[in-house]
Amino acid sequence: QVQLVESGGGLVQTGGSLKLPCSSSRRSLGSYCIAWFRQAPGKEREGVAGISDVGKIYYRDSVKGRFTISRDNAQNTGYLQMNDLRPEDTGVYYCAIDLWGCTTVDGIPQVSGVDHWGAGTLVTVSS
Numbered sequence: 001q002v003q004l005v006e007s008g009g010g011l012v013q014t015g016g017s018l019k020l021p022c023s024s025s026r027r028s029l030g031s032y033c034i035a036w037f038r039q040a041p042g043k044e045r046e047g048v049a050g051i052s053d054v055g056k057i058y059y060r061d062s063v064k065g066r067f068t069i070s071r072d073n074a075q076n077t078g079y080l081q082m083n084d085l086r087p088e089d090t091g092v093y094y095c096a097i098d099l100w101g102c103t104t105v106d107g108i109p110q111v112s113g114v115d116h117w118g119a120g121t122l123v124t125v126s127s
Helices: none
Strands: 004-006 010-013 018-024 033-039 046-051 057-059 067-072 077-082 091-098 121-126
Touching: 004 091, 018 033, 018 091, 018 121, 033 067, 033 077, 046 067, 046 077, 057 067
Parallel strands: 010 121
Antiparallel strands: 004 018, 018 077, 033 046, 033 091, 046 057, 067 077, 091 121
16 A cells, blocks of 8 residues: 655645655555646635656646756655745645656646655645
């Protein structure tokens, strides 16, 4: 069983930054797509960014130029660096892995492709 653990969420002002790590102590993440999703109150979970096992990267348009996804296979950890945060970025952020490569539509990671989820970490951006 894969156990993913996210951290790094919190309250930040508009324009601020946060970095979210995602790690697993039970399974090597190096062979899989690592993706980040978020869910705002009352809205569906949506894909934010993904990085394949060979480093191919995907972003939804609204975060391009502000968010950076990366991975450190030696540390068995994925990261989401979020800069220039906006109130509309508020939500619970989930780390996920897709065992069969990044499942995307128009470059956006899809919930349907996720095999394992983390518990999520709350990001709140105040205006």
